[in-house]
Amino acid sequence: MARRPDPRPRHQQIAAELRAEIMSGALRPGEQLPSTPQLVGRFEAANATIQRALQSLKDEGFVRGHAGKGVFVRERRQFVVEATAYKPPTTGGYSYELLEVSETPPPYDVATALATPDGENVVLRHRLLLHDGEPVELSWSYYPLDIAADSPLSSRKKIRGGAPQALADLGFPERRFEDRISVRQPTLDEAEGLDLPADVPVFRQFRMVYSDSGRPVEVSILIKGGHLYELSYRDQPAEGRPDAPDRQGPGGGSRST
Template sequence: MSDTPERTALYRLYDKLDRLLYVGIAGDPKTRWHRHASDKAWWPEVVTRDVEWFSSRELAAAAEVETITTEKPVHNRTHNYKPSSLLALLPAAAEVTMRPRLQRVEEDERGASQKVAADLRSLIMSGEIPTGSKLPTTAEFMARYRISNVTVQRALSVLKGEGFAIGRNGAGVYTTSPTPKDAGESDGQAVRLLDSDETAAPIEIAGALGCAPGEAIRREQLVVEVGDWPLSIVTFYRRIDSAPFEEYEHFDSLTVRPPTSEELVALNLPDGVAVMRTLRVVRDVTGEPCEVRLIIEPGHLCQRQYTVPAPRST
């Protein structure tokens, strides 16, 4: 096999108003454009094509990231960061009469036990109350929050149900963690198949995968577990004719919402716990989407960490 770097093109596609529609890289741009013509709904808008050649794919890929980041093409998702999109899970209703009225929350109307549980949960999850710490006595809780014995027991019952507290006979109640041992170690995880079939591509998945809504695609749904503890539901979507691929990068879109009935049962969720939903678009080295993964995780077991570069002045 030759070690000669592969000459690669960076191409820009513009519409009749000279708006930058899309940026990509390819060793053979014409072949890539032919694929775009068959699977990109915006392709008929393309009027002008600009091509810049680089001596290697690595140089072209770096230039692609720079171009997408600075020039903001309309249809590139990866690297095209738009702060406003963080607040918009769904587009706003077009008609004013269809928009819901904002109901302002003036005070916390939850029951006293839920408020106490929320306070303690926050302190446990942040590490302010370390795992293994003994919680105050019932009498101390009653004095601190000015609540009854019954309310204290209800609050502790909520935390026990969520896996944040555990009672020891005659010794009191201690904080603990709902995270299973070895949860972060792949060797300790097991995968259980829930379903595998061909299905019509939902609108969201079709848009991420670059196919037509309703097109037949492959779907495989798994539950990832450690011991008896379910950690996540992962659903894989691929085109019927997809070939084996090497993952180059992925783009994640995260939302938090209440669980569906199926998710609540499969993840064995305590009452009131939300789920974190990650839509992951996996791309190969050419920048094309080759797989979509829908990952559902228990909200009380999730943590995400990011490093985001500060915007550069132009």
């Protein structure tokens, strides 16, 4: 059976090839890209098509243009978002904006994961994670009402030690998690909230957190731009449980407010 030909416009195909070379290190940080005539010859494309491809990479932050000199790969590699349970805010590092705290009906997939009875609300904490002032991740974290009501999780304030500490203080320490990662195009709110360039997809992480006896105590939906970030998993036991499954995962720190 024949495979479907790539339906993307030629400039997007060329940008994808160059983007892959930058991400793999074949084109190194600070290295000058081949000249436009060289790229025209390599890809057998018109000058205008090459310029559109380069503009896409500039918009995404992969390359920088220097007048009279050429186009250069950005100085830093992909930004790896460390996936710790809590990221303390630091000057020039991570910070959080608490966008919403409310009692709300959960989306269907969240209600299913939390085993929420029909018609029952959950507590929502909606946040924006920034690094050095730049938006990195949008998150929506949901908690069962019988756990979170009248607790720090339902307060419109940041939580010292983050949601993991709040859950532990309530008698529901995090014991394990499950992640589902998918990729899709962003919604309007996601594109604007993360300041995404055109045509950039997002990572969608659906995280289910369990406490003792396998009780689900949190579901988080974490959205990151797919252009400048890498998701990092590490093998590290949960605090206080050397035999526990890994708690690390991409974006876990966004649950810290």
